[in-house]
Amino acid sequence: MNNPYFDLLMWARGPAFNIALFIFVAGIALRVVEIVALGRKRDLAPAKGNPVAQGLKTIFTRSVPRKGLVAYAPITYIGGYIFHMGFFVAFFLFGPHIAFIDGLIGVSWPNLSRVIIESAVALSVLALFALLYARMADPVRRALTTFDDCLVWLLSLLPMVTGYVAVNKLFGDPTLMLALHILSVELLMIAFPFTKLMHAVTFVMARYYNGAIQGRKGAQS
Amino acid sequence: MTATLERGLNALREQIDAPVAAFFSSCVSCGICAEACIFYRETHDPKFTPIRKLDLMRRLWRNEYTLFGRLANMVGLGRRITDDDLSAWEELVYDSCTMCGRCTMACPVGNDITMMIRKMREGMSAAGHGPVELIGAAQRHSDGSSPMGDLRKALRARVKHASQETGIDIEFDKQGADYLAIFSAQEIAEFPDVIAAMARIFKKAGVTWTVSEDAYEATNVGVQIGNRDIARLLVGRIVDTAEKLGVKGVISPECGHAYQALRWEGPNLIGRPYTFEVVHIIELLDRLRAQGKLKTTGKDTTRLTFHDPCQINRRGGIDREPRNLLNMVADDFIETDDAGTMNWCCSGGGGVGPNERANAVQSKAFNMKKRQFEKVAPDKIVTMCAFCHHTLEAQLDDNNMDIEVQGLTELMAEYLDDETWERGPER
Numbered sequence: 245m246n247n248p249y250f251d252l253l254m255w256a257r258g259p260a261f262n263i264a265l266f267i268f269v270a271g272i273a274l275r276v277v278e279i280v281a282l283g284r285k286r287d288l289a290p291a292k293g294n295p296v297a298q299g300l301k302t303i304f305t306r307s308v309p310r311k312g313l314v315a316y317a318p319i320t321y322i323g324g325y326i327f328h329m330g331f332f333v334a335f336f337l338f339g340p341h342i343a344f345i346d347g348l349i350g351v352s353w354p355n356l357s358r359v360i361i362e363s364a365v366a367l368s369v370l371a372l373f374a375l376l377y378a379r380m381a382d383p384v385r386r387a388l389t390t391f392d393d394c395l396v397w398l399l400s401l402l403p404m405v406t407g408y409v410a411v412n413k414l415f416g417d418p419t420l421m422l423a424l425h426i427l428s429v430e431l432l433m434i435a436f437p438f439t440k441l442m443h444a445v446t447f448v449m450a451r452y453y454n455g456a457i458q459g460r461k462g463a464q465s
Numbered sequence: 466m467t468a469t470l471e472r473g474l475n476a477l478r479e480q481i482d483a484p485v486a487a488f489f490s491s492c493v494s495c496g497i498c499a500e501a502c503i504f505y506r507e508t509h510d511p512k513f514t515p516i517r518k519l520d521l522m523r524r525l526w527r528n529e530y531t532l533f534g535r536l537a538n539m540v541g542l543g544r545r546i547t548d549d550d551l552s553a554w555e556e557l558v559y560d561s562c563t564m565c566g567r568c569t570m571a572c573p574v575g576n577d578i579t580m581m582i583r584k585m586r587e588g589m590s591a592a593g594h595g596p597v598e599l600i601g602a603a604q605r606h607s608d609g610s611s612p613m614g615d616l617r618k619a620l621r622a623r624v625k626h627a628s629q630e631t632g633i634d635i636e637f638d639k640q641g642a643d644y645l646a647i648f649s650a651q652e653i654a655e656f657p658d659v660i661a662a663m664a665r666i667f668k669k670a671g672v673t674w675t676v677s678e679d680a681y682e683a684t685n686v687g688v689q690i691g692n693r694d695i696a697r698l699l700v701g702r703i704v705d706t707a708e709k710l711g712v713k714g715v716i717s718p719e720c721g722h723a724y725q726a727l728r729w730e731g732p733n734l735i736g737r738p739y740t741f742e743v744v745h746i747i748e749l750l751d752r753l754r755a756q757g758k759l760k761t762t763g764k765d766t767t768r769l770t771f772h773d774p775c776q777i778n779r780r781g782g783i784d785r786e787p788r789n790l791l792n793m794v795a796d797d798f799i800e801t802d803d804a805g806t807m808n809w810c811c812s813g814g815g816g817v818g819p820n821e822r823a824n825a826v827q828s829k830a831f832n833m834k835k836r837q838f839e840k841v842a843p844d845k846i847v848t849m850c851a852f853c854h855h856t857l858e859a860q861l862d863d864n865n866m867d868i869e870v871q872g873l874t875e876l877m878a879e880y881l882d883d884e885t886w887e888r889g890p891e892r
């Protein structure tokens with residue numbers, strides 16, 4: 245009870261989380277409305293294929309790299325897969341996270357062992373550094389990189405590092421570390437709608453549109 | 466801000482819709498689109514990364530169509546687009562993009578970059594930025610009847626010659642024919658044998674068709690330069706003529722962007738569906754094959770490969786059809802790497818070919834095809850777009866590669882099961 249960081253932890257779990265959640269949800273809703281409200285003209289050319297079916301299919305099939313391209317961007321592809329999978333495993337399948345979500349919305353599911361979660365986090369962090377290296381070393385990626393990309397990189401890294409430190413009590417005060425972990429997630433949530441993190445939502449729309457446009461013509465996507 | 470710049474930006478604003486916003490919101494700067502683009506792959510110049518060709522459009526979208534962008538704009542933080550920006554982007558939007566569609570297939574988040582480049586060109590051309598060759602062609606085609614000038618006389622002569630050669634009457638403006646055939650200027654000028662080939666195939670298959678001086682030109686420089694008004698005018702000529710003649714369909718010739726313009730953009734340009742169908746010549750031949758109306762005899766024993774035109778396969782959905790046909794007549798058919806949906810562009814599409822400023826980068830881009838052809842070492846390259854045909858011949862010649870190029874319709878006619886032809890033309 246005398247832990248000086250207890251109040252911080254309570255604040256992070258309580259009011260700060262509520263604020264972050266509100267910005268996260270309202271921000272995403274705003275961004276999605278902002279996109280959808282722009283509308284799309286009805287296509288008057290008679291369809292050859294089924295645009296809706298192919299749009300929906302492409303949401304999934306585009307997760308597989310186009311044949312022959314991995315060899316030209318191996319770090320981006322492999323690093324990208326490892327990072328995303330590791331992040332999702334740690335986020336959704338770690339016991340304390342599931343308990344937290346259960347407390348929030350009353351839904352839970354089985355968790356994975358800590359060894360698996362920690363390996364996933366370690367791989368994810370390594371992947372993030374590999375991706376950063378590719379971003380800096382490769383002229384195409386370096387030229388594309390903006391402040392937004394760097395910020396998103398950092399915001400994705402922080403929750404994993406702070407979470408790992410807090411769970412393993414590596415250094416610092418465990419209560420402080422847990423508070424920092426939660427705060428780093430809140431930072432990610434607040435930034436989400438206004439940075440490239442938003443791709444985690446809009447990629448569904450982008451892939452759908454791509455598949456629907458191609459599918460209408462009977463072309464592959 | 467000048468009036469033309471403002472006009473260009475307004476044209477660009479009109480192009481921004483939900484898909485564009487979803488695409489820009491989703492880009493994660495991964496650079497994978499570069500690996501798919503022939504211009505980056507053959508030059509290794511990062512400026513040719515496809516999504517960078519859209520930096521200005523993205524800036525406009527962010528400044529004016531996102532909350533944060535609008536706020537930043539209000540306090541004077543949004544960077545405006547200037548006429549110099551547009552000048553600088555001409556090289557990226559026109560000279561180094563054939564609108565081949567490979568980037569659209571590769572982007573992991575699903576961005577249809579090619580479609581956005583097509584849209585970007587609307588803004589560029591409205592602001593007076595476009596390759597002079599395309600502007601000239603647009604002028605000639607709008608004022609006359611073809612981007613190469615007035616080809617009506619030449620068309621008459623080519624049709625007459627085909628009639629004499631085959632002994633088959635080809636009627637102009639025949640009311641109620643099954644199909645109105647239109648051509649690419651390239652065919653009339655360079656590859657007129659396709660007319661005789663069509664005459665023989667259709668005669669055998671019992672298909673009636675006609676040609677018209679009012680609408681014989683299929684190419685549409687409006688969709689290449691990015692000018693909807695011109696594109697609409699040119700498509701409108703074909704639609705008016707087809708509807709006046711009461712044909713069941715219009716045959717889109719062996720030309721990539723013409724198919725794109727007439728089949729997919731056309732109804733949206735004129736604001737209503739057509740009263741006739743648009744069918745690509747190879748689609749039609751494959752249909753006749755399936756109905757047993759296109760029969761061949763004998764096989765071409767030379768080593769053949771096929772070049773997929775981007776606008777017909779990747780962007781047009783015609784992939785199986787040419788292969789069904791080739792398998793009827795080719796004894797030694799070999800595909801190049803990436804053949805089919807992910808085929809590499811001939812290097813001259815999307816207005817790059819006629820654009821002299823792009824000559825140097827185009828010949829570099831052709832190295833991709835060059836290596837692919839060297840690998841399969843064909844005697845002949847078959848294709849289904851007259852402009853690909855023209856580009857391949859020119860580039861092969863520049864590279865001292867002695868490989869014949871042939872249109873698929875002509876190849877099919879060569880092996881048509883046609884006793885009358887073997888005995889000589891009907892009299």
Ligand code: SF4
Pocket residue numbers: 501502503504514515518561562563564565566567568569578579582
């Ligand atoms: S459409 Fe083709 S040429 Fe144009 S940017 Fe995309 S990949 Fe490159």
Ligand code: SF4
Pocket residue numbers: 388491492493494495496497498499516571572573574575576578
């Ligand atoms: S491949 Fe797609 S996500 Fe990656 S940089 Fe290009 S447009 Fe952006």
